[in-house]
Amino acid sequence: MNEPLSSKGGGNRGKKLPPQFLTPDELQAVLEANNKGLTGTRNRALIVVGWRSGVRIGEALSIRPADLDETNHAIRVLHGKGNKARTVGMDRQSWAVISNWMTARKAAGLDAAETLFCTETGGRLDSRYVRELLPRLAAHANVNKRCHFHGLRHTMAFELVTEGVPVHLIQQQLGHSNVAITSRYINHLNPAETINRMKARSWNKAGTPSQVGLNLNLPDWLERFKSELGNRLIAFTDLRTDESQFRVLLTLL
16 A cells, blocks of 8 residues: 655644644544554554654654563653653553554564554655644544644643643653643643633622632741742742642642
C-alpha cells in the first residue's frame, strides 16, 4: 500500500487553535478506521503511543526498537523538546498494541529498520503522512472534531487530570520544563472545577456578610510569613491554577 505525501502541510498549520481532546469512544472509532494490513497495524500503534504516552509527533517518529522497555512498559525519549531525554510509561493494553506492531514488523522483514514506526520499505515515516492520516481516519469514523497528533497529547493530559494524577507527574510524562507550564496547559483542557464552583454559588440575601473578606488579627511575624509565602507562590504558578493543582504545588515548596 502506498503512503502518499503532500508537499503542503495541513490546513491549520501555523494557526493558533484552542486545545481539544477526544473521548475514548471517538478514539476507538479512529483506531478501528485503520485498515487491517501492515500499515493499519503500524498506524494503530502510533496513535496509541500518542494517546497513551503523550509524546510529541517528532518524539514518536524518532523512537527506535531499542528505546522500548518491555519489562516496565516504558519508552525512552532520547531527544525531546530542548533536546532533553525522559522516560514515559504506558499501560498494559497500550503495550499490547505496540507488541502487535512489533510482531507484524518482524514478520514483514523490517527488523533492520532504524525507527520503530517505519514505512513498508523500512524508511523513516514522515510527519506529513501522519498529519494527513489522522483527519482522514476521523472523517471515516464520523468523528466531527479536529483530529491531529498533538490532540492525542491534549487527550492524554485531560484524562490524567480527570483521573486525579498529580500535576508534577503529568509534567514529567509530558516533558514540560516546569510545573507552571503544565498547570496552564491543563487549565485550558479541564475547567471542570471552575465550572462546578460557579454552579454552586448562590445569591446572598441583602446585608449578608461575605466570608471571603474576614479580617484576622495576625501577629507581625505571621503577616510577614504570609507575605513571603504569597510571593513564592505567585512566582511559582499563576492565578489560573485551580485548587487541586494549588494543593499539589504547596507540597512541592
